Amino acid sequence: MYYTVLPGESFHHICQRFQVKPEELMAANQMTAPTVMPGQMLIIPFHSERESLNSETGEEALWEELNENYDGRQVPSPEETKPLPDYWPSKPEWKKGQKIAVFKAKDIRKDIPIYNSRAAYFYMSKMAVELTGCYSICDQSVRPCGKCFKSESTPFYVMPHNTNWVSLGDYGVVINTRTKQASYAICADWGPTHESTALVEGTRFAGKIGEGSIHLGKQLNIKDIAPNPKQAFEPFGMVYIIFPGSANGVRTIKSVEEINRDAHEAFRKWGGWEQVKFVLKEHYNITL
Incomplete structure (x- = not known):
């Protein structure tokens, strides 16, 4: 709001x-x-x-x-999500947003612009698969924690270490522009350490960006996800839309139904699939 x-x-x-x-x-x-x-x-x-x-x-x-009448058990897919009417003032510059930083992705040798539109951040990168393990969002009070997010059964994405505009547990929508498929997801972990910098216009920071779970990869049908999902890798064209401040119980293990419900709520407030099509056309010249 x-x-x-x-x-x-x-x-x-x-x-x-x-x-x-x-x-x-x-x-x-x-x-x-x-x-x-x-x-x-x-x-x-x-x-x-x-x-x-x-x-x-x-x-x-x-x-x-x-x-009203929202039971949370079944929600529309991202592609079926309509915007919440009149939630945002009709200002074109707020709808389009702007580039606020550049991430230097060393592993794929690309500069990744980070955009802000309305109350969300988004960028286009690759998707490498993260295998099941003990992630930052897991219960670290006991070892082994026994309450890990499973890569095979939970749609999650990973952010670079020290990213100060995303919190563990923040929800998002990830889109494979090659297959035109989308999925809700949750931030479960930080990637390798990189330089910690403020997110301001012109900022450049480096490391690895663009990782997700096996479950997320299957939802988006990334390359080589079958028959050996551990080798799956989408080299580019993956759009990550993140809703900062949407985390609800960082240390609480979420079911797929809960992730879909909460991420869908944030997504429809942002503008739903209509907003996705708009920013992809404006910033990447991609038509869905």
């Missing part, structure tokens, strides 16, 4: 009001310093919306509309 800063309000007051972490608010609004001005419009990350609703603004009715 959007919020307009009132006279006398400070950055930290807004964080407290909406129960959002300072770093999440800064990332969602591409801020380089924790300061705000009266009249400034801010993006409030998804997870804080429930606490902000009140009858005086009419937002309580919106929350009821979002959840």
Whole structure:
């Protein structure tokens, strides 16, 4: 949702009001310093919306509309997801978004632009398969944890280490532009260490980007996923759309049904498949 800063309000007051972490608010609004001005419009990350609703603004009715008759057991696929009407102001620059950083993918020798549109980040890269193991999102209090995300049964993606605009458990949608298939997913792990830098215009940082589970690879039909999924690899054309601040219980193991339900909710607020087709055409000249 959007919020307009009132006279006398400070950055930290807004964080407290909406129960959002300072770093999440800064990332969602591409801020380089924790300061705000009266009249400034801010993006409030998804997870804080429930606490902000009140009858005086009419937002309580919106929350009821979002959840009415919604049992969470079956949700539309990403390709079937329609946008939530009138959720975003009709400003073309917010719909299109902009490039905010460049990731230097050393393993595939490509520069990967990172884009921000509305309250999501997205980029196009490869997909290498991650095998079952103990991931960052797992229960690290005991060894072996026994509560690992299974690569064969959970749709998850992996982000580069020290990526400061994504949290473990954040939901996303991943698209194979070659097969035109899409899937909901959850952030389960960090990749190899790379230099830690702020995400600002022109930033360049390096490492590996573009990894997912066997289950996700099957959903997207990446190359060579059958008969030997451990060798599967899509060299490029994989689009990762990530909803920062959408994590709900970072250490809680999620079922596929829960991941689909929660990721779908964030996705339809962002604009659904209509928004996907728009940004792919605008930034990559791809028509789905």
